[in-house]
Amino acid sequence: MVLTRYQQANLKPTNEKGNKQKRRITATTETNEHNEAVLVKDPPLLTISRSRDSFEDDTSELDTAFKVDCLLEQLDDFECSTLDALMARWPSMHARLKGMKPHLPPKKDDHKPTLVLDLDETLLHTYRDTINNGEVDYVVYAKDGYSCLLAGRLRPGVMDFLTWAASSFEVVVWTAGREDYARMARDCLDPENKLITHMLTRNSCIRMRSASTKEVLYIKDLCALGRDLSKTFLVDNTPHAASLNLSNLIPIEAYVGGKSDTELVELRRFLESNLVRLTDRKDDMRIILYRQFNLKRRIRERVGSWKQQQLKQQQQQLKQQQQQQQQQQEQQQQQEQQQQQEQQQQ
Numbered sequence: 001m002v003l004t005r006y007q008q009a010n011l012k013p014t015n016e017k018g019n020k021q022k023r024r025i026t027a028t029t030e031t032n033e034h035n036e037a038v039l040v041k042d043p044p045l046l047t048i049s050r051s052r053d054s055f056e057d058d059t060s061e062l063d064t065a066f067k068v069d070c071l072l073e074q075l076d077d078f079e080c081s082t083l084d085a086l087m088a089r090w091p092s093m094h095a096r097l098k099g100m101k102p103h104l105p106p107k108k109d110d111h112k113p114t115l116v117l118d119l120d121e122t123l124l125h126t127y128r129d130t131i132n133n134g135e136v137d138y139v140v141y142a143k144d145g146y147s148c149l150l151a152g153r154l155r156p157g158v159m160d161f162l163t164w165a166a167s168s169f170e171v172v173v174w175t176a177g178r179e180d181y182a183r184m185a186r187d188c189l190d191p192e193n194k195l196i197t198h199m200l201t202r203n204s205c206i207r208m209r210s211a212s213t214k215e216v217l218y219i220k221d222l223c224a225l226g227r228d229l230s231k232t233f234l235v236d237n238t239p240h241a242a243s244l245n246l247s248n249l250i251p252i253e254a255y256v257g258g259k260s261d262t263e264l265v266e267l268r269r270f271l272e273s274n275l276v277r278l279t280d281r282k283d284d285m286r287i288i289l290y291r292q293f294n295l296k297r298r299i300r301e302r303v304g305s306w307k308q309q310q311l312k313q314q315q316q317q318l319k320q321q322q323q324q325q326q327q328q329q330e331q332q333q334q335q336e337q338q339q340q341q342e343q344q345q346q
Contacts, residue, residue, distance in 0.1 A: 028283065034179025079240060080306040082217060083299060086208075086243040103204045104172070112170045113285065116222065119175035119185055121237045121254040126152035140184040150181075154188070154240035155255045161264040162195040168271070172225070174200040176218035176241070222248055230284040233275070235267065239299060247295040249287050
């Protein structure tokens with residue numbers, strides 16, 4: 001699903017501080033017969049389970065920004081309903097994760113921030129298809145119940161980006177794919193094992209099942225990495241995968257093939273201009289993302305607008321059903337009256 005495009009834009013710095021007001025909700029945890037977490041189908045509108053992340057004021061000039069309007073406009077019904085359900089379950093999910101062993105070992109270099117990169121549609125695009133005209137960068141064999149041939153394309157500039165990122169960040173690639181697929185992808189992206197510090201798979205994700213579509217969802221919770229969230233960032237093309245850490249999300253357009261894609265070039269420019277230069281500072285680096293995107297608030301507003309539209313549609317459908325029932329009753333009454341008149345005439 002294509003979400004948004006990195007575009008360079010000039011924004012004036014602001015002095016707006018993050019809202020620290022706390023809101024509380026009541027949430028319950030449900031499980032199905034397979035002992036799997038099930039999303040609440042109709043959670044309360046715009047529920048916020050934990051306090052907004054605090055951001056200290058910063059007067060550094062921001063040279064570039066990403067436009068997220070396209071992302072918000074293209075959130076489909078499935079994405080909105082999923083985000084709505086996940087936001088309602090923040091408290092219970094975080095409570096269950098407390099005390100768990102971190103997925104990553106202690107960081108070797110605390111000086112470097114942590115950059116978590118999604119794999120599919122972010123660094124590469126893999127598809128189950130025949131090799132067509134040699135337009136592939138890699139071919140892998142995966143076992144998903146049966147052996148199948150997977151071919152794919154590397155995102156333009158991915159090798160240069162990873163080489164640069166490895167010098168400035170602790171690079172973690174986190175995929176919702178299986179371990180064998182992740183292993184083959186790493187061999188393709190980092191054959192010498194010098195660029196990617198850690199590789200995580202779906203085994204490290206929170207596995208949930210949508211109550212409406214029954215689709216399995218894999219949620220990436222940065223809190224489970226054992227890293228300082230004020231210096232940890234997630235680049236992902238799927239907002240619901242980062243729904244627990246929207247303040248740390250850097251959105252990217254989904255890559256589905258092609259040679260003209262420049263997303264990683266724009267991503268590097270953004271990171272160089274706004275994050276790498278602040279590495280030595282002790283401030284919460286998420287203020288940069290808050291100033292540029294403010295995704296947590298904007299996604300909540302978008303989901304809230306979607307819920308209101310759904311409610312209006314339901315009300316309209318209910319009204320139409322009531323009108324149809326009334327018409328049917330009137331027709332039935334007319335028929336009964338007509339029959340009575342005919343009987344009287346006879």
